[in-house]
Amino acid sequence: MAEVHHHHVHNQDPEAGAEQRKAIWKTFWILLIITSLEFVIAFTVPHGVLKVSIFIVMTIVKAFYIVGEFMHLKHETKTLIWSILVPVIFVAWLILALLLEGNAIFEAIFG
Amino acid sequence: MAAHVTTPGAVEPKMWLGGIEPMKASYGKLMMWFFLISDTFTFSALLVAYGTARFSFPAFSGNHEDFTFSNMYWPVPERVYESVPFLHGVSLPLVFVGIMTFILIASSVTMVLAVEAGHRMDRANVEKYMLWTILGGFTFLGCQAWEWSHFIHGTDAGSVMKVMENGAWIEKTIFGANLTENQYGPPAFADFFFFITGFHGTHVFSGVILNILIFFRAATGFYDKRGSYEMVEKVGLYWHFVDLVWVFVFTFFYLV
Structure with missing residues (x-):
């Protein structure tokens, strides 16, 4: 079993998964920006159907990124x-x- | 075992006992997805009930600046959640819940980074990111405990409300909220607050416990011996789901 472990350590490429990590951080910034925008809208747009619709659309966009990228469903x-x-x-x-x-x-x- | 030594980390563990791999997902991962779908139904039921109750109550119709707490209409959420620890009496609508949202999204990022490190069999990074995720989870729970405590104790002045007691309408000052009294609005509003955020908090708590278990097993070399870090991925699915539910709770309970 120790041999198995070594095998992996030697095979480890520091660049492996770099692209995936980039995608993860990109998703993080998208989620953060959408959440910040929600705050701006909460205090600038008058209460009504328009505001609620914007919030629902933004929530679905966030859900799409969490499920698609973080939960990897997009790639299943x-x-x-x-x-x-x-x-x-x-x-x-x-x-x-x-x-x-x-x-x-x-x-x-x-x- | 021999097969494992010669082809470490190969796909054998993913094969189901029938020798195939339905939907190209391992048994555990697929069952986690099906569990999450059933959990979606439970959370949806709570949010659907909330929506039904809210639509069957009168909404506050005046200007948001003139809003006062009353059990005659549904409260404006940004006026209910406007307190932040250490800033007593300062009105900061939705700031604290915004911080909580940020903490949960950040912990989802560290979780997915742990999953990615697991794919590379990089034990040190799995440990590091699992610890960050656990810390994020505990911080969120701490914030929620504070928020609940504030919600239950209420504001300094309380609200004067007309309530039915022993068959007669009386005027009464109510401080904070419980399942039968609520200074912020109709009692149903507090009930939904406790049930929905409470059910979500219970999920966060069990998620933290699972994360600790995963951290422990990674740190003691269990997944190296097994030749696969897939458990990190499965628990990661659960953790992201908890984040996902919060995104919906945040919109429908705090923003709309």
Whole structure:
């Protein structure tokens, strides 16, 4: 087993994975910049549909980078990508359906 | 064992017992993905319930500057979360939760750097980045403990609210929040705060425990002997998921 270990140490190339590390830091800066922009928008854009829409789009962009790059899903097989994405699409529908339901409850009580 | 010695780090551990590798992912990694999907459902259920409750309550309609706490409408989040440790009485909306978000994103970066070091069988760097990730996790938990404590104890003045007690409406000053009383808005708002951030915090906590286990096993040479650092990757998936959930909690609970 000690031999196995040595084998690897000698094979280690300091440049190995350099490109991957570059991609990781790039993703970090993208996430940081989007989060900072969210703060700017939180205090400059008036509250309304536009603001909420911007926040939702930014959140999805952040989720795309975290799942795609950090969790490596972008580089997996297509079957795996769809196995994860399809259930999430149904969840998005559930969210929409129950927001409408919440609005109907509001109308029934206060409308 | 012989096969391992001659071809260290080769793909054998990835093969499933049927001799193939479905979706080109190892058994453990695929099961982690399926677990995360089920966990997505749980968190979605909480956020969906939050959205439904919020849409069924009146929203505050006036100017944000004129906002005061009342249980008659849903509060404006930036006026609820505006405290920062050591800066008592200073209004700094969303600053502290912004710091928490940054800490969690940073710890996700160190985690993925540990995974990358694991691919190269670089034990020293796996140890280094796992320690940073663990530190980030503990810092986040510490921040959350402070935030909860502040939320529970409330502001100096509290809020005067009309509440139903023993069958009669009375005026009462409420300090902070628990599951039945809430100085910031309707009690449901505090309930969702405790359940959603609490459930997320529990995930962070178990993530830190798993990270410590991975650090320990890496540091004692377990993965070198096994010839694969894939465990770092699997726990990394969980840790990124926790970060991902926070991104959604941050938007839907604190920003919108």
